[in-house]
Amino acid sequence: MKNNATRDKLIDSGAQLISQQGYNATGINAVLKTCGVPKGSFYHYFSSKEDFGLAVIERFAIRYDETLIALLEDSDTPPLERLRRYFAAGREYMHECDHATGCLIGNLGQELSGQSDTFRDALNLVFQRWEQRFVHCLNDAQAQGDIAIRTTPEALASFILTGWEGAILRAKTLKSVEPMVHFETILFQQVLVPSP
Amino acid sequence: MKNNATRDKLIDSGAQLISQQGYNATGINAVLKTCGVPKGSFYHYFSSKEDFGLAVIERFAIRYDETLIALLEDSDTPPLERLRRYFAAGREYMHECDHATGCLIGNLGQELSGQSDTFRDALNLVFQRWEQRFVHCLNDAQAQGDIAIRTTPEALASFILTGWEGAILRAKTLKSVEPMVHFETILFQQVLVPSP
DNA sequence: AAAACAATAGACTGACTGGTCTACTTTAAG
């Protein structure tokens, strides 16, 4: 009943189109066309467009969490260096997509939070999971004496995630990673520093 | 030919609906309905939905710039206090709209930057004008010895704007101003500080 | 082999989209 190549193809095509155009601007027919699946199959696997959208979010979150673990919980690398690699990966991806795509979760958060509570809850959960990864990494950094956390690890993680998401948004409208670089520079220069 | 109450009503209703639902999710008929204007008038004043959207952006940018000037260029108030008032106003507005609306320019930047270069350029211009207001205020702060700018005023302004926009986005999905508070706290505690 | 079910296939529906069209009313100029 579950896992199927057709279902996967639908989700992958959907993720790509939604990343590029947003949720509302992406029609089901467009998804079907790009992966050559008939409409009957779509409504066999998903009960509605919303159901489909939630599946796209879930799949993306799982995949993304894997790379997040690989980058931020790599105990062979100093915690701050892990963060730098995370930012570098984000910048690289921004180049790859020609500054057009950005972060799927951020995009949908902006577009759908005010539209549907179901979507908002799902996206909020993903953000919270990401913040936890940051918290973990920040605690490591403090334990090793690399930084002094002057608020709470949670507040600092929130600061980093929101700043990064904002930088991605700005990078899209500017078509340049410059805002991402500025964020990273000031973050490491003034926020992620040892106690004075 | 120009200025008209009908045109204004259309733009105001459009701004409200687009703020709440986004651009793609807001139909022209919905705008007409909420302000009781017939379609003939709409296409008398605007050549297309895109033309209308650009007018909404322009109007919003002008209005918002006025409050930005009032807050950030008030020379009777210390520069950092001006910034604090700006953030407080943003938080207050977020409460008023029940964490649903956020920033119109940020929303559209996320939704339309990858979709239309015309929109992207218009939104980018608005962001750049805002950054200039921050630059001005930051220079004042440095001149008065309140802060030490360790990068450039432009980079710091970019950092503040992107961080704030990201915090607004996160506040929407979380339905709480907490991320905005965290951003402000850490910003004033570790970034906007005098030279050591 | 037969029955049951999963999956594929796409024509079709009503509602709605942005946009056009013609007709009418108001305003301003000559």
Next chain:
DNA sequence: CTTAAAGTAGACCAGTCAGTCTATTGTTTT
């Protein structure tokens, strides 16, 4: 008073939307 233009009014259009429907094909289970 006449005439031209600005603005109002809404029926209408082709296209698209998410979603439904019936029919058919594959694959198990019995």
